[in-house]
Amino acid sequence: xxxxxxxxxxxxxxxxxxxxxxxxxxxxxxxxxxxxxxxxxxxxxxxxxxxxxxxxxxxxxxxxxxxxxxxxxxxxxxxxxxxxxxxxxxxxxxxxxxxxxxxxxxxxxxxxxxxxxx
Amino acid sequence: xxxxxxxxxxxxxxxxxxxxxxxxxxxxxxxxxxxxxxxxxxxxxxxxxxxxxxxxxxxxxxxxxxxxxxxxxxxxxxxxxxxxxxxxxxxxxxxxxxxxxxxxxxxxxxxxxxxxxxxxxxxxxxxxxxxxxxxxxxxxxxxxxxxxxxxxxxxxxxxxxxxxxxxxxxxxxxxxxxxxxxxxxxxxxxxxxxxxxxxxxxxxxxxxxxxxxxxxxxxxxxxxxxxxxxxxxxxxxxxxxxxxxxxxxxxxxxxxxxxxxxxxxxxxxxxxxxxxxxxxxxxxxxxxxxxxxxxxxxxxxxxxxxxxxxxxxxxxxxxxx
Numbered sequence: 009x010x011x012x013x014x015x016x017x018x019x020x021x022x023x024x025x026x027x028x029x030x031x032x033x034x035x036x037x038x039x040x041x042x043x044x045x046x047x048x049x050x051x052x053x054x055x056x057x058x059x060x061x062x063x064x065x066x067x068x069x070x071x072x073x074x075x076x077x078x079x080x081x082x083x084x085x086x087x088x089x090x091x092x093x094x095x096x097x098x099x100x101x102x103x104x105x106x107x108x109x110x111x112x113x114x115x116x117x118x119x120x121x122x123x124x125x126x
Numbered sequence: 127x128x129x130x131x132x133x134x135x136x137x138x139x140x141x142x143x144x145x146x147x148x149x150x151x152x153x154x155x156x157x158x159x160x161x162x163x164x165x166x167x168x169x170x171x172x173x174x175x176x177x178x179x180x181x182x183x184x185x186x187x188x189x190x191x192x193x194x195x196x197x198x199x200x201x202x203x204x205x206x207x208x209x210x211x212x213x214x215x216x217x218x219x220x221x222x223x224x225x226x227x228x229x230x231x232x233x234x235x236x237x238x239x240x241x242x243x244x245x246x247x248x249x250x251x252x253x254x255x256x257x258x259x260x261x262x263x264x265x266x267x268x269x270x271x272x273x274x275x276x277x278x279x280x281x282x283x284x285x286x287x288x289x290x291x292x293x294x295x296x297x298x299x300x301x302x303x304x305x306x307x308x309x310x311x312x313x314x315x316x317x318x319x320x321x322x323x324x325x326x327x328x329x330x331x332x333x334x335x336x337x338x339x340x341x342x343x344x345x346x347x348x349x350x351x352x353x354x355x356x357x358x359x360x361x362x363x364x365x366x367x368x369x370x371x372x373x374x375x376x377x378x379x380x381x382x383x384x385x386x387x388x389x390x391x392x393x394x395x396x397x398x399x400x401x402x403x404x405x406x407x408x409x410x411x412x413x414x415x416x417x418x419x420x421x422x423x424x425x426x427x428x429x430x431x432x433x434x435x436x437x438x439x440x441x442x443x444x445x446x447x
Contacts, residue, residue, distance in 0.1 A: 034232030034245050036162055037137070037207040045301035056325035058294055059380055062307035063367075076139060080152055080190040083134070083159040084144040098141040098148065098424070 130199025132442045133238070134159040135185075135206040141422040143204045145435035146442070155443050158193035165231055173234045182234050199339065200240040200442045203248065203420065218430035235437060241347075242441055243419055247396040251419040252442045254295050254329060257395065258414075264390040264440035265383065266414040269331040277323040280330060281316055290314045291363065311364035332429065334413050339365060342402040344388060345422050346444070348437040351377040353406075354431045374429040384412045398441060 075088040076097070085097035129277075132150055134157060136253040143159070150157050173184035173195060184193050186239050196331050209227045211220055236246065250256055255273055272283040275297075275365055283291040292314045299308035314330060339354040356362040358371035379389075384404070392400060402420030405413040427434045 034228055034236055035249055036209070036228070036232075037205055045304070045306075047303055049303045053322075054325065055322065056328070057322040057324070058292055058309055058319065058328050059307075060313045060322060061292060062299065062309045065306040065308045078138040079273065083147050084151075085139045085141060096148070097139065097145060098144040120253075126326055 129156055130443075131156040131158050131193050131196045131197045133193065133201040133235075134204065135162065135201060135235070136204035137161045137163060137207045139204050142422055143202070145424050145427065146202065148436050149435045149439040150442070153439065153443070154414075155439070156197075158191060158198070160188055161206055162227075162231060164188065165209050165227055167210045167212070168315045171231050171234060174214065181239070182237055184234075195234070195238070196273065198238055199445070200242060201235065201238050202242050202438070202442055203245050205420075235404045238368065240445075241399045242438065243400075244396065250420040251395040251397060251400075251417065254293075254416060257391070257417050260394045261387070261391050261414045261417075264394065266387040266391065267411060268414050271329065271331045273327055273329050275324050275327055277319055277321055278343055280323050280328065281319040283330055284314055284319060287330075287332040287358060291328050291333055293329050293331060295327060295329050310360075310367040313363055318340055335407055336362075336405040337408045337410075338406050340402075340404040340406060340412070341423075341426055342388070342404060343400075343421075343426065343432070343434050343436040343437075344392060345434070346441045347389070348386060348440070349380050350426075350432040350434055350437060351380050352426050352432060353377050374426065375431040376432050387414075395419065399438065436438050 009059075077086045077088070077094060078084075079086050079096075082096075086094040087097050088094050132155060134147060136159070138161060147157055147159055150188055156272060162169070168188055170187045171184065172187075175182055177183075182195050185194050195283040209224050209226075211223050212323070213361070214396070215223060224294040232245075236244070241247075258268050268288060270283075272279065274280050274283075290313070291311050293311045295310040299306055301307075313333065339356070341352045341354055343350040343352075353375040355373045355375070356365055356367055356368075357370060357373065358368045361368040375398045388402060395417070397417075397419050401423055403415040403418075405415060406414060423434045426432060
């Protein structure tokens, strides 16, 4: 639960109330590697205005999921390149630091590009 | 005890966090990286509260390493994922166990004294109407905005604005029937407005003429600004729609009034880190669009050389023993 404090000249400020913890106050992402997907298709008349402007998400290259790993010493992600050598994931990714998508829900890189959740 | 440890909360394949961990490694600063998604299968917690004046005492433990809670200097909240509970739990048991884990582990972590950013502050700041109100109160210029599910009010707003845009209030897309779709900012005319506005809340803003846009990353007192020029029509409306068409240039200066407003806004929202989006108009006014309290930034560092990872590492280790 959030409580509010009124400040002069401004809107109320939300402050977490320690007596009534809100689980959303420690937000966690979706299960790793899974998209929140549904096979259901919403009837056109039930789609809100904003979602009618949705476009297909930009295609993101899907890599070989088995190539990804984690260096427990350096505590960073790794990926095996074409030469068979594991390199830090951040060096392998593009200038946009894209991770690869994982629509199948297997353990592996997350389904976000680096920018998408901004 | 030795040097304070930076706790990094994120999933294992977060290259943006890798930038920061690598920078901390380079400095020889201790790091404990874990994902709550590893709890309770790989990650364990034992925390005890006893004695006068002491906080939670105990440790987080992975098979590879462990950290004393009292040794944690600052926690960096990035992209933690949901708990990995034991197979065989029914849905109701799973939901109960997840709630206990969230309030138990999440509560012990939430009680840590130093964060970048505290997850509760992130959660509160992600409400766009909240941040717009605070930005306005802090003296930042914001677009005329309406949040409504009333088609008549929406139509009146668009007609008055002359030119308007629709913006989603949340970043999430949807996946139905194996198709993933996302919503970017889109131009809206009066003729576009229809009854489907009634189906949920919608945010509309006046169209702001732009010379260019700015992605401003703020870490404590570090202001790292990148100019973004759009090379396509789609990117001109919402630069997220066409990353390939963007060019980035570091900006040396942020106007003092903007800097002051941004600092005040960060203070009101209880944030030490934020990525801001501004439009700069043809007459050089900076118009606040939004703040992302846990926004992405690594691609900006790659494109501009702005030392964002180093600034975050500075902030995470500032004041450490």
